[in-house]
Amino acid sequence: MSDSLVIIPTYNEKENIEKMIRTVHSLPKEFHVLIVDDGSPDGTADIVKTLQTEFPESLHIEERTGKLGLGTAYIHGFKWGLEKGYGYIFEMDADFSHPVDKLPALYEACAKDGFDFSIGSRYVKGGGVSNWDKYRLFLSYFASIYVRMILWVRIKDTTAGFMCYSRKVLETIDLDSIKFIGYAFQIEMKYTATRLGFKGKEVPIIFKDRELGNSKMDTSIFKEAIFGVLKLRFKRISKKK
Numbered sequence: 001m002s003d004s005l006v007i008i009p010t011y012n013e014k015e016n017i018e019k020m021i022r023t024v025h026s027l028p029k030e031f032h033v034l035i036v037d038d039g040s041p042d043g044t045a046d047i048v049k050t051l052q053t054e055f056p057e058s059l060h061i062e063e064r065t066g067k068l069g070l071g072t073a074y075i076h077g078f079k080w081g082l083e084k085g086y087g088y089i090f091e092m093d094a095d096f097s098h099p100v101d102k103l104p105a106l107y108e109a110c111a112k113d114g115f116d117f118s119i120g121s122r123y124v125k126g127g128g129v130s131n132w133d134k135y136r137l138f139l140s141y142f143a144s145i146y147v148r149m150i151l152w153v154r155i156k157d158t159t160a161g162f163m164c165y166s167r168k169v170l171e172t173i174d175l176d177s178i179k180f181i182g183y184a185f186q187i188e189m190k191y192t193a194t195r196l197g198f199k200g201k202e203v204p205i206i207f208k209d210r211e212l213g214n215s216k217m218d219t220s221i222f223k224e225a226i227f228g229v230l231k232l233r234f235k236r237i238s239k240k241k
Helices: 017-025 045-050 069-083 100-111 135-152 167-172 183-195 221-232
Strands: 004-010 032-037 059-063 088-091 117-121 161-166 200-204
Touching: 004 017, 004 045, 004 069, 004 100, 017 032, 017 100, 032 045, 032 069, 045 059, 045 135, 045 167, 059 069, 069 088, 069 167, 069 183, 088 100, 088 167, 100 161, 100 200, 100 221, 117 183, 135 183, 161 167, 161 183, 183 200, 183 221
Parallel strands: 004 032, 004 088, 032 059, 117 200
Antiparallel strands: 088 161, 117 161
């Protein structure tokens, strides 16, 4: 059994999901995959179930009813992965915006270099984005600066969604106390981990915007991130009991 689980939340990802699953399985290190599907009406879950006959031990799916949000999907996946005994649990998008070939680097940062969590980062040396317009790049970069100023954290890519958490981090965090569901979820998890004394490493990646399927972004996600940071500044961080 692999010690690593990659959680991929999905909602209408039929154009990407088979290629994504096969790409992860083609890596030299073995990663198991958990798809958390929020009732995709396009048949995403059916594609995954068909592939389970090919990857019976390493491909898993959890189906939920309705579009319940990115953060709740990851929390669901974290709990599932902890219950199954995985030592390293990853977050990754289904649309190939995160470079799959960097999964081993995120793993090594924790398993070999001794960090508690690792981040696929756009904003450290060697990182970047490949196909954003200037406005989106400006907005994302300065949003990260805003978060660092308010929360006093040293992480440069605070909204990054390409992550590896060691088991001890997720066992320590009170996952039920994580309330945000969009970009603010990513910020809240990193902030909580650092406040609890865990150390992270930023691994440079080149982020590429999706080419197939539709973006899940909307204005409510941005609002949650902007105002959520202010709430986090005064949040009381608690450990899992």
